[in-house]
Amino acid sequence: MKKRSLLAWLAGLLFLLLSGALLTLPISPGSLAGASVEALARSGVGNPVTAVLLNYRAYDTLLEVGVLLLVVIGVWSLRECDAQRVDTSEWILLLPLLRLVLPVLVLVGGYFLWIGSALPGGAFQGGAMIGGALVLAISAGLLHRVLEHQGKLRAGLAMGLAVFVAVAAGTAAVNGQILHYPQASAGLWILLVEAAALISIGLTLGALFYGGRPPQGSAQSPAREFDRE
Amino acid sequence: MVGGRLKGRHSLRPGSSTVNEIAFRLYLLAGASLVAIGFFGILASAELLRKILGVNIMGSGIFLILVALAARTTDPIPDPVPHAMVLTGIVVSVCGTALALALADRVRAMKAREMLDEEEEE
Numbered sequence: 367m368k369k370r371s372l373l374a375w376l377a378g379l380l381f382l383l384l385s386g387a388l389l390t391l392p393i394s395p396g397s398l399a400g401a402s403v404e405a406l407a408r409s410g411v412g413n414p415v416t417a418v419l420l421n422y423r424a425y426d427t428l429l430e431v432g433v434l435l436l437v438v439i440g441v442w443s444l445r446e447c448d449a450q451r452v453d454t455s456e457w458i459l460l461l462p463l464l465r466l467v468l469p470v471l472v473l474v475g476g477y478f479l480w481i482g483s484a485l486p487g488g489a490f491q492g493g494a495m496i497g498g499a500l501v502l503a504i505s506a507g508l509l510h511r512v513l514e515h516q517g518k519l520r521a522g523l524a525m526g527l528a529v530f531v532a533v534a535a536g537t538a539a540v541n542g543q544i545l546h547y548p549q550a551s552a553g554l555w556i557l558l559v560e561a562a563a564l565i566s567i568g569l570t571l572g573a574l575f576y577g578g579r580p581p582q583g584s585a586q587s588p589a590r591e592f593d594r595e
Numbered sequence: 596m597v598g599g600r601l602k603g604r605h606s607l608r609p610g611s612s613t614v615n616e617i618a619f620r621l622y623l624l625a626g627a628s629l630v631a632i633g634f635f636g637i638l639a640s641a642e643l644l645r646k647i648l649g650v651n652i653m654g655s656g657i658f659l660i661l662v663a664l665a666a667r668t669t670d671p672i673p674d675p676v677p678h679a680m681v682l683t684g685i686v687v688s689v690c691g692t693a694l695a696l697a698l699a700d701r702v703r704a705m706k707a708r709e710m711l712d713e714e715e716e717e
Contacts, residue, residue: 370639373635373638373639374635376634376635377631377632377634377635378631380631380634381627381628381630381631384630384631385623385624385627385628388623388624388626388627388660389620389623389624391664391667393667393668393669397667397668397669397670397674398674398675398676399670399671399672399673399674399675400670402675402676403670403672414675415675415678415679415682417675418675418676418679419679419682419683423676426683427683430683430686430687433687433690434686434687434690437690437691437693437694438690440694440697441693441694441697444697444698444700444701445697445700445701490682490683490685490686491682493686494686571686571689571690574689574690574693575693577693577696577697577700578697
């Protein structure tokens with residue numbers, strides 16, 4: 367108990383020190399906002415955050431997409447997921463509702479990807495929507511339906527990094543600089559990389575939610591009885 | 596000194612107002628308190644789940660601080676670099692949490708096995 371109160375005091379002290387430091391910071395004249403807006407016309411996109419993510423500092427983002435794949439590999443090697451069938455036949459509203467909601471969520475994810483070139487949005491936000499759709503589907507007992515497509519699932523998980531690395535290698539081969547897109551087609555290259563990253567991010571978030579590698583042999587299971595149509 | 600900075604920001608940033616100034620500080624203070632709460636959460640309990648939640652809360656506080664600090668500029672728009680870092684950071688932190696949870700589950704399973712082994716020896 368005494369230790370806890372000491373800790374609480376320490377946390378309070380941390381708050382005071384941190385807020386004191388933050389509130390007395392001077393406004394910085396050396397921000398990168400000006401530079402990022404100046405180069406925006408040459409970046410291929412109209413949203414400075416997307417330009418930072420996929421053009422100016424695309425190398426960072428490449429490594430982050432790699433981190434996502436590494437995490438999935440890590441989680442899959444630690445655990446096997448619980449792919450037990452859930453009997454959803456009692457929930458008469460859930461599956462029809464999901465039939466409506468899931469495609470809309472995927473559509474919204476794609477919309478986020480598309481508007482990311484000009485407005486707040488992009489692969490990470492769109493990926494979160496697709497991840498949410500997967501979480502919803504898995505929570506509704508449809509994990510076995512996801513695991514039916516294991517080949518596609520694995521390919522999709524790796525696709526973001528694979529496309530990103532391929533584009534990096536291509537740009538390195540063409541003009542000697544990694545992820546230095548040709549200016550005229552920069553927007554297209556960014557869209558290509560983002561579209562692949564969107565799918566990988568969405569699938570990664572969904573795969574992490576069910577928390578383990580698919581059990582052996584689940585790919586062959588028929589798992590058709592809940593398919594009413 | 597604070598008053599002087601308020602004036603300075605007024606004259607330099609056309610979009611800023613006193614309300615924005617207050618919001619900016621509230622963001623920073625909220626972020627700092629989340630960091631402190633997370634710090635307490637990490638150290639106050641030996642349970643791994645609580646520690647993982649504490650790291651998450653602390654991370655959220657840091658994201659909040661970074662997003663707010665992007666406005667600390669004389670340019671008309673906030674600095675997009677911290678915003679981009681937070682954007683990827685959120686997804687990476689979710690993944691980090693998932694890995695931490697999988698590891699915590701493994702630790703629990705191994706502890707349970709250890710206890711079983713001990714019982715068998717007795």
